[in-house]
Amino acid sequence: MEPEIYDRLSALAEPTRVRLLALLEGEELTVGELVRVVQLPQSTVSRHLKQLHARGWIDRRAVGTASFFRMGALDAGALALWRVVRDEVADAYPEDQQRLATVLALRMVDSATFFERVGGGWDALRRQLFGDDCVTAALLALLPPDLVVADLGCGTGEALAWLAPAVGRAIGVDREQAMLDAAADRLAALDNVDLRRGELAALPLADGELGAALTMLVLHHVVELPPVFAEVARALAPGGRWVVLDIDEHDRAEYRQTMGHVHLGFSADTLRALGAAAGLDLVAHRVVPPAPGALGPPPCVAVLQKGRAQGAANR
Ligand SMILES: C[S@@+](CC[C@H](N)C(=O)[O-])C[C@H]1O[C@@H](n2cnc3c(N)ncnc32)[C@H](O)[C@@H]1O
Incomplete structure (x- = not known):
């Protein structure tokens, strides 16, 4: 060679x-x-x-x-x-x-x-290069970093996994121990998460402990709603906000049998009335356009607030 x-x-x-x-x-x-x-x-x-x-x-x-x-x-x-x-x-x-x-x-x-x-x-192209998670993380960084927030009916803790890195303290409440166990596994690496077992109508939270609360796709399963609204109002600090993700009012009665829904979604008027009875103002309400290919009725996002914002307590 x-x-x-x-x-x-x-x-x-x-x-x-x-x-x-x-x-x-x-x-x-x-x-x-x-x-x-x-x-x-x-x-x-x-x-x-x-x-x-x-x-x-x-x-x-x-x-x-x-x-x-x-x-x-x-x-x-x-x-x-x-x-x-x-x-x-x-x-x-x-x-x-x-x-x-x-x-x-x-x-x-x-x-x-x-x-x-x-x-x-x-x-x-952005999705291909960077995925979607970075966008969600950026939007969550808009939250006050010292916020104390609770996810009520937290299930397996997916929302807490997003919230905890962006806020001061993230509390998860659920009545099912199996859900809390799964959440504990998922959230083990986060040191500002607190998981508590309890009922929405008797929240394991101190008066005014929260700057914000979240319930995602839980309320339509709850038979008696007024005690839950009263409990959330009690646990919120003055000016605190409660974000409710649920289903807009719909007519799919079969959901009662097939998925155990008690309520066929909620209109803005229903949420406003329930909030008012508990001392919470409905300050925002939006029906979310259904995602392409989504099979369920449109979701809605409502924000209820406890009085006017007063300083930064528990933000
Ligand atoms: C449909 S899952 C939603 C879980 C989570 N929020 C999500 O969006 O992925 C409803 C959760 O609420 C909890 N839950 C339902 N009713 C409850 C109640 N009255 N008190 C406490 N937790 C409740 C259930 O155990 C379950 O984990």
């Missing part, structure tokens, strides 16, 4: 390949960018890139339909040879460096106009 040096010398014995390598030593570039720098036809640049890649001088990275090239990790022999060649031609192609600077500056313009090009496709 011939010593490798001959193949290496032949790879570096061509001016275009040397120019490309000199550029790719310092920057990762696309074919299009290299074409603009060396001012040669794309077919010529692509042919030389292919040869350099086949001989191990450069690496290729695919991103979607684009390919990025840069100098690969060379072994000692190739590196020594390259350094000799590079030093010899260092001043031979000054325009390449000038045009490279322009191409790199244009890249910044590209990134500024990137969103214009992506347009409505950004949501899918």
Whole structure:
């Protein structure tokens, strides 16, 4: 077998390949960018890139339909040879460096106009790159960091897992020990979570302990609602808010038999009346548009508040 040096010398014995390598030593570039720098036809640049890649001088990275090239990790022999060649031609192609600077500056313009090009496709791209969790985490960071919040009917603690990192203390209440056990497993790594077993109509919470409360898809299972509203009002600090995620009023009577629902959802008027009787004002109500493909009736989100906000107690 011939010593490798001959193949290496032949790879570096061509001016275009040397120019490309000199550029790719310092920057990762696309074919299009290299074409603009060396001012040669794309077919010529692509042919030389292919040869350099086949001989191990450069690496290729695919991103979607684009390919990025840069100098690969060379072994000692190739590196020594390259350094000799590079030093010899260092001043031979000054325009390449000038045009490279322009191409790199244009890249910044590209990134500024990137969103214009992506347009409505950004949501899918963001999801592909980063998932959805980072958005939820960012929105939760809008909560006051010293908030004391309770998830009433917390089930397996999914909401607490989101809330706890964003607030001062997160309390979970549920009457089922199996649910609390599952929540304890899920939340074991969080040190500001407190799980308590209890009934919504006799909450294991001190008067005014909460800055905020949450009930998600629980109230339509509760037979006697007024005692629950009274208990939440008792546990909230003045100005505290109770977020209720439930089902908007609907007519699917079969849910009583198939899923044990006691109430066929709630209208804003029903929630307002229940709140008023307990000293809570309905300050917001929104029917959430059904998610694509969702089989259930539309959910609703209501916010009930205990009087006007007074200072920062238990926020
Ligand atoms: C449909 S699950 C919802 C769980 C959780 N909020 C969620 O959205 O994933 C209802 C939860 O409320 C609890 N629950 C129902 N009625 C309750 C009551 N009267 N007192 C305390 N917990 C109750 C159940 O044990 C169950 O964990």
